[in-house]
Amino acid sequence: MISQSTVVLVICSLGSFVLGHPGFMDLIPNGHMVPNPCPNNSSYPWHGVGHNNRTGGGIANVFGADFLTANMTWTKAFCMADSDIDGKTNGFELGDPDCKWVQGGPPAGKPFSHPGVCEPMTSKTCIAVNLNIRCI
Ligand SMILES: [Ca+2]
Numbered sequence: 001m002i003s004q005s006t007v008v009l010v011i012c013s014l015g016s017f018v019l020g021h022p023g024f025m026d027l028i029p030n031g032h033m034v035p036n037p038c039p040n041n042s043s044y045p046w047h048g049v050g051h052n053n054r055t056g057g058g059i060a061n062v063f064g065a066d067f068l069t070a071n072m073t074w075t076k077a078f079c080m081a082d083s084d085i086d087g088k089t090n091g092f093e094l095g096d097p098d099c100k101w102v103q104g105g106p107p108a109g110k111p112f113s114h115p116g117v118c119e120p121m122t123s124k125t126c127i128a129v130n131l132n133i134r135c136i
Pocket residue numbers: 082083084085086087088089090093114115
């Protein structure tokens with residue numbers, strides 16, 4: 001038999017998963033302000049930065065996968081990586097082009113683009129990379 005506290009714990013865990021891990025957004029520069037790269041980007045910003053859909057949840061995108069590989073830490077290597085292979089480093093896309101951001105501190109600049117969605121989305125390379133990105 002499942003206890004009432006187990007049910008509450010599961011429901012809370014699902015809620016956090018669907019919301020795109022708000023705490024994780026504090027672990028990258030400008031994590032709360034990542035631009036929505038979709039053509040109809042009236043919903044802004046992209047809260048599920050490490051996920052294939054704007055609100056988070058589900059399978060991680062390429063940036064989210066690299067985030068896990070970096071032990072959820074903004075390392076120099078993770079900052080310098082180009083997770084979505086669009087020619088721009090993760091740091092550049094998130095407003096930390098020199099990879100100097102420290103958690104809790106101000107980023108060097110504003111976020112430029114999304115580090116987990118290859119842009120421009122209509123380029124031949126990006127269409128292949130963005131197969132699982134959901135613009136809804
Ligand atoms: Ca990139």
